[in-house]
Amino acid sequence: MIFGYVDPGSGSLIIQAVIAAMVAIPFFLRRQLARVVALVRRDDHEIRS
Amino acid sequence: MTTKSAADRLIPTQPTSGSVREPASFRDPIGFVYRRDGVLYRQISARHAADWQAFVGSGLFGQLVERGWLIEHDEAPRELAHDEDAWRVLRPRPLGFISYPYEWAFSQLKDAALLTLDVQSAALEAGMSLRDASAYNVQFDFSRPVMIDALSFEKRREGEPWVAYRQFCQHFLAPLALMALTDVRTSVLLRDFIDGVPLDLAARLLPASSRLRFGLAAHLHLHARAQGRRRGSAQPSAAGEDNGGGQRGRPRLAADRLEALIASLRAAVAGLHWRPAGTTWADYGDTTSYSSPAAASKREIVGRMLRATDGDWLWDLGANTGYFSRLAADMGRQVVALDADHGAAEQHYRAVRDDPALPRILPLVVDLTNPSPALGWAHAERQSLLGRANAQTLLALALVHHLAIGNNVPLERISELFAALGRELIVEFVPKSDRRVAEMLAWRQDVFGAYSLDGLRAAFDARWQLIADEQIEDSQRTLLHYRRR
Numbered sequence: 001m002i003f004g005y006v007d008p009g010s011g012s013l014i015i016q017a018v019i020a021a022m023v024a025i026p027f028f029l030r031r032q033l034a035r036v037v038a039l040v041r042r043d044d045h046e047i048r049s
Numbered sequence: 050m051t052t053k054s055a056a057d058r059l060i061p062t063q064p065t066s067g068s069v070r071e072p073a074s075f076r077d078p079i080g081f082v083y084r085r086d087g088v089l090y091r092q093i094s095a096r097h098a099a100d101w102q103a104f105v106g107s108g109l110f111g112q113l114v115e116r117g118w119l120i121e122h123d124e125a126p127r128e129l130a131h132d133e134d135a136w137r138v139l140r141p142r143p144l145g146f147i148s149y150p151y152e153w154a155f156s157q158l159k160d161a162a163l164l165t166l167d168v169q170s171a172a173l174e175a176g177m178s179l180r181d182a183s184a185y186n187v188q189f190d191f192s193r194p195v196m197i198d199a200l201s202f203e204k205r206r207e208g209e210p211w212v213a214y215r216q217f218c219q220h221f222l223a224p225l226a227l228m229a230l231t232d233v234r235t236s237v238l239l240r241d242f243i244d245g246v247p248l249d250l251a252a253r254l255l256p257a258s259s260r261l262r263f264g265l266a267a268h269l270h271l272h273a274r275a276q277g278r279r280r281g282s283a284q285p286s287a288a289g290e291d292n293g294g295g296q297r298g299r300p301r302l303a304a305d306r307l308e309a310l311i312a313s314l315r316a317a318v319a320g321l322h323w324r325p326a327g328t329t330w331a332d333y334g335d336t337t338s339y340s341s342p343a344a345a346s347k348r349e350i351v352g353r354m355l356r357a358t359d360g361d362w363l364w365d366l367g368a369n370t371g372y373f374s375r376l377a378a379d380m381g382r383q384v385v386a387l388d389a390d391h392g393a394a395e396q397h398y399r400a401v402r403d404d405p406a407l408p409r410i411l412p413l414v415v416d417l418t419n420p421s422p423a424l425g426w427a428h429a430e431r432q433s434l435l436g437r438a439n440a441q442t443l444l445a446l447a448l449v450h451h452l453a454i455g456n457n458v459p460l461e462r463i464s465e466l467f468a469a470l471g472r473e474l475i476v477e478f479v480p481k482s483d484r485r486v487a488e489m490l491a492w493r494q495d496v497f498g499a500y501s502l503d504g505l506r507a508a509f510d511a512r513w514q515l516i517a518d519e520q521i522e523d524s525q526r527t528l529l530h531y532r533r534r
Contacts, residue, residue: 007215013214016310017210
């Protein structure tokens with residue numbers, strides 16, 4: 001892997017992977033929740049109309 | 050005989066014809082910006098061909114331009130290239146005035162940061178990624194932030210982390226956190242640290258409570274510690290590992306995790322707020338020093354004097370929250386509105402940003418007593434404020450007393466500075482008997498013998514021809530319209 005002209009910093013690359021791992025789980029949970037909420041809202045709307 | 054300074058010898062002056070590279074465009078080997086016969090072009094090297102084709106072919110280029118996130122670029126004939134290395138030549142839509150992050154109000158830097166992250170999200174969706182995240186890649190097209198570097202996009206290789214993560218944190222997250230949580234005036238750090246505020250410095254300057262915010266605890270404090278530990282360790286550097294070509298020890302990042310990282314950065318930036326309170330002008334307003342007949346009279350006279358001037362560009366010096374910038378913009382002028390106060394510029398920016406009429410006004414934080422210097426390599430990467438003077442007309446309303454009395458600048462010097470910035474000038478004179486000036490002199494010795502309307506006329510006479518002058522009704526203040534000799 002050859003990076004571009006900007007020095008990514010080795011410490012920055014490692015911590016980036018660590019933080020991404022930390023935030024990934026809540027990120028996906030929130031996204032699933034948003035999908036469910038959207039689905040429920042749509043059903044709700046269909047029932048009322 | 051003229052003697053050349055060292056800087057003059059190092060930087061070629063712009064010839065009127067031929068092709069000249071922009072002095073700020075030299076770091077990136079895959080392309081650069083140059084001017085040919087005064088027109089701005091961007092040359093792409095063949096090394097970037099595959100990435101450029103993916104950028105255009107994926108539809109990302111068209112999508113970003115359509116959304117107003119990336120400046121428009123036309124293809125230009127290859128004959129117009131600067132040198133043989135050219136594979137393609139582009140002609141970006143030129144912006145009339147270039148500003149720098151250390152001149153932006155808090156919300157301008159924040160909006161530029163959010164734009165960068167939104168562009169990166171769009172890029173990831175298209176299978177691409179930003180190669181850099183420099184704040185200098187964003188410019189303000191008046192009230193709208195826009196990316197100017199069309200060559201910042203590369204195809205994302207599976208598993209690759211975001212190469213510009215560190216740069217984003219230094220250029221955006223650290224200065225925004227400092228401005229919001231430590232002091233808004235720390236934006237001047239961007240002037241010295243041209244590649245962004247070092248994270249260890251930001252971590253030291255931020256209050257301990259900043260660690261309670263997850264985004265700052267992770268992307269700034271933890272990030273700063275990781276950098277320090279890496280630097281101190283005997284591990285081979287990233288560059289060393291690259292040369293070996295091996296994947297050993299190289300962090301990998303799946304696309305969906307990278308998406309989560311960008312969302313986390315976005316939440317960290319979006320959670321930073323700064324409200325102008327307690328700065329000098331925050332509740333000053335533009336007309337609080339005037340009775341209502343005086344305010345109406347001032348507006349009427351300034352409008353009349355403006356109609357007697359010409360030119361597209363106008364600089365409003367000491368613009369405050371922009372009442373008169375707006376008057377000029379409504380008359381068709383393109384306005385750069387300078388004020389030394391963060392609170393005033395912040396309010397002004399929010400007003401023009403949220404105005405559906407999109408007034409052509411660019412508010413900036415600039416202190417005329419110490420304007421932005423030329424910076425970077427050979428003083429040529431970032432131009433000084435005076436080097437960017439593009440206005441025909443200047444407004445200097447309720448300003449001269451701040452320079453002359455507040456900052457002890459002789460009136461002749463003020464006249465010289467104005468003459469370097471424009472050729473039409475509408476200037477307001479506020480006499481010592483005025484309440485504002487009396488307040489400035491209340492606790493100090495009056496050493497300003499030359500400060501009078503006649504003194505100003507005498508001082509300005511060498512460089513300026515008086516076209517008209519009028520006293521503002523129901524006040525002791527005078528407006529003068531000058532034309533440069």
